[in-house]
Amino acid sequence: MANTPRAGGAGAQRPNGTVQNKVCQFKLVLLGESAVGKSSLVLRFVKGQFHEYQESTIGAAFLTQPLRVEDTAVKFEIWDTAGQERYHSLAPMYYRGAQAAIVVYDIPNQDTFGRAKNWVKELHKQASPPIVIALAGNKADLANKRVVEFEEAQQYADENRLLIMETSAKTMVNDIFLAIAKKLPKSEAKGGAAEEHRVGAVPTQQRASGCCK
Amino acid sequence: MDEEYDAIVLGTGLKECILSGMLSVSGKKVLHVDRNKYYGGESASITPLEELFTRFGAPAPDECYGRGRDWNVDLIPKFLMANGSLVKLLIHTGVTRYLEFKSVEGSYVYKGGKISKVPVDQKEALASDLMGMFEKRRFRNFLIYVQDVREDDPKTWKDMDPHTCTMQQIYDKFGLDKNTQDFTGHALALYRDDEYLNQTAIQTVRRIKLYSDSLARYGKSPYLYPMYGLGELPQGFARLSAIYGGTYMLDKPIDEIVMEDGRVVGVRSGKEIAKCKQVYCDPSYVPDKVEKTGQVIRCICLMDHPVPNTRDALSTQIIIPQKQVGRKSDIYVSLVSYTHQVAAKGWFIAMVSTTVETDNPENEIKPGLDLLGPIRQKFVSVSDYYEPTDDGIQSQIFISASYDATTHFETTCLDVLDIFRRGTGEDFDFSKVKLDLGDEEQ
Numbered sequence: 001m002a003n004t005p006r007a008g009g010a011g012a013q014r015p016n017g018t019v020q021n022k023v024c025q026f027k028l029v030l031l032g033e034s035a036v037g038k039s040s041l042v043l044r045f046v047k048g049q050f051h052e053y054q055e056s057t058i059g060a061a062f063l064t065q066p067l068r069v070e071d072t073a074v075k076f077e078i079w080d081t082a083g084q085e086r087y088h089s090l091a092p093m094y095y096r097g098a099q100a101a102i103v104v105y106d107i108p109n110q111d112t113f114g115r116a117k118n119w120v121k122e123l124h125k126q127a128s129p130p131i132v133i134a135l136a137g138n139k140a141d142l143a144n145k146r147v148v149e150f151e152e153a154q155q156y157a158d159e160n161r162l163l164i165m166e167t168s169a170k171t172m173v174n175d176i177f178l179a180i181a182k183k184l185p186k187s188e189a190k191g192g193a194a195e196e197h198r199v200g201a202v203p204t205q206q207r208a209s210g211c212c213k
Numbered sequence: 214m215d216e217e218y219d220a221i222v223l224g225t226g227l228k229e230c231i232l233s234g235m236l237s238v239s240g241k242k243v244l245h246v247d248r249n250k251y252y253g254g255e256s257a258s259i260t261p262l263e264e265l266f267t268r269f270g271a272p273a274p275d276e277c278y279g280r281g282r283d284w285n286v287d288l289i290p291k292f293l294m295a296n297g298s299l300v301k302l303l304i305h306t307g308v309t310r311y312l313e314f315k316s317v318e319g320s321y322v323y324k325g326g327k328i329s330k331v332p333v334d335q336k337e338a339l340a341s342d343l344m345g346m347f348e349k350r351r352f353r354n355f356l357i358y359v360q361d362v363r364e365d366d367p368k369t370w371k372d373m374d375p376h377t378c379t380m381q382q383i384y385d386k387f388g389l390d391k392n393t394q395d396f397t398g399h400a401l402a403l404y405r406d407d408e409y410l411n412q413t414a415i416q417t418v419r420r421i422k423l424y425s426d427s428l429a430r431y432g433k434s435p436y437l438y439p440m441y442g443l444g445e446l447p448q449g450f451a452r453l454s455a456i457y458g459g460t461y462m463l464d465k466p467i468d469e470i471v472m473e474d475g476r477v478v479g480v481r482s483g484k485e486i487a488k489c490k491q492v493y494c495d496p497s498y499v500p501d502k503v504e505k506t507g508q509v510i511r512c513i514c515l516m517d518h519p520v521p522n523t524r525d526a527l528s529t530q531i532i533i534p535q536k537q538v539g540r541k542s543d544i545y546v547s548l549v550s551y552t553h554q555v556a557a558k559g560w561f562i563a564m565v566s567t568t569v570e571t572d573n574p575e576n577e578i579k580p581g582l583d584l585l586g587p588i589r590q591k592f593v594s595v596s597d598y599y600e601p602t603d604d605g606i607q608s609q610i611f612i613s614a615s616y617d618a619t620t621h622f623e624t625t626c627l628d629v630l631d632i633f634r635r636g637t638g639e640d641f642d643f644s645k646v647k648l649d650l651g652d653e654e655q
Contacts, residue, residue, distance in 0.1 A: 062310075082452060082455035082456045083455055083458075083460065083461070084451075084452070084455045084461050086460070086461075087460075087461060087462040087463070087465075088463065088464075089461035089462060089463040091252050091448035091451060091452065092252075092260075092448065093311060093441075093445055093448040093449065093452065094452075096441065
């Protein structure tokens, strides 16, 4: 719903069945070359769907998915590139306030790994720290066509302090999201500005900028 | 690029991005191109600060300005009316999800060298230092009349049909003096000049209602301002367009708009030609299809303090009605600050702007600059105001007008909706936005 303010009241509005009413919301952005499977990775995570021939992204502003890490409910607001990465036309808004990123490359395609490194650089330039970055080697199910060795990717990830995982949209992808969730700071809110609001929201509503309410 | 599109949009200013979004949502195949490396065109917010200094040919900023990346400086100052058309567009299209806003803290009007808070409700009117005791009562009666008017209910008109009476007649009926008329017309109804006095009153009544309805939404002023600057707005609508299938290319020079029998058939960049049925663009892409109809002067002022006499407001607007300073059009002052993530900690950005009337425009904005106190750095620009020479129906090239001197986005939205209507032959159907798509399971 467009008029629904996010985050601020989420914990209170939607009790998740436990004693703790603590929901941490994080903005997570996806990056990577076109057609490396960014969208299918997320759809698998959010909806448990997999389509052999996933169409280019249309229609999703962002998807949200709740997760549970120990006693904390974590909710990802996942932003898809909407194809704007194709001609290097991602807007600064995309990176703004991102607390986590998954940079996706194709295991059977060396170019996409090179591009992934560039996206990591771009993230360090555009996003404000601290940001948790995970590198995802996708299409692990096509291992017989593997070009990017896991050791190579792992070495790069270690040097740049990234999480790394090989994923396949046909198999479980939850692990990578869980790993990110564990690494994100789930501290108490640092008291955001009270007058910030979303248009359409009631004025007192505020956004939990990556922290808990 | 060598493909065929329903529409090619040139320039990523706010108007073009809203249009691109609406076209994509309506199912059109859209290619959206900008010659610049960044989104926003004329309505961009410039970042980092070094870029702004370079743009105006100034030597690089020194350390006192903090981190350059903390700055997002608008080239065109505007606020959103909390209940205005742009907010409605943002909500209906769901673009509001990408943005956060703060309400502007104060709204002031200039009278006799001083500034006073704009009174909007009866209580404020009675406390205002803009009017004497008897005038306050007359103004209060006028406000009650405006609030009570229902356009289709003659009983609420109190023998003054706003559809036939002029605004001047209404003012006279309530016995309002020239000063009160001045701040009512310019600070509440937000007219830039006095032509409205001889037009029917209904427009002014609507505008005053918009002001007070907007004020009622968040309290301190009727205005909203987006965090990180106005440049976020075009980016938000561009994302909407992309989500509905629009293709984006920045940093792409446009060399030719290809015509056949007086109609557009494509756009050429270098050796590539993208075919299309329609082009939507800002005036800078079609210099031979627009005419200059005026000029706007804007002065960006970097300051390390708020505007004096505004109770240290971190954001504010001051309107200097034309008559107060012997002009034909108003002077506008707007202020935003580090609290909007547009400046480094402790810094403020003021903007003074007006429609140019003389050949010494810098002198024209002096009354505005004089209100600001010490200014650390000033950047002055005089921009030509362009309008398309035709309605685009023949050529299928639909051109937006330049951004005018108004302080809000009402005229911007009117232009956009009008262009959309001309281009598609119908009004934008908001129901085509699938608000539930990709959204939470609430």
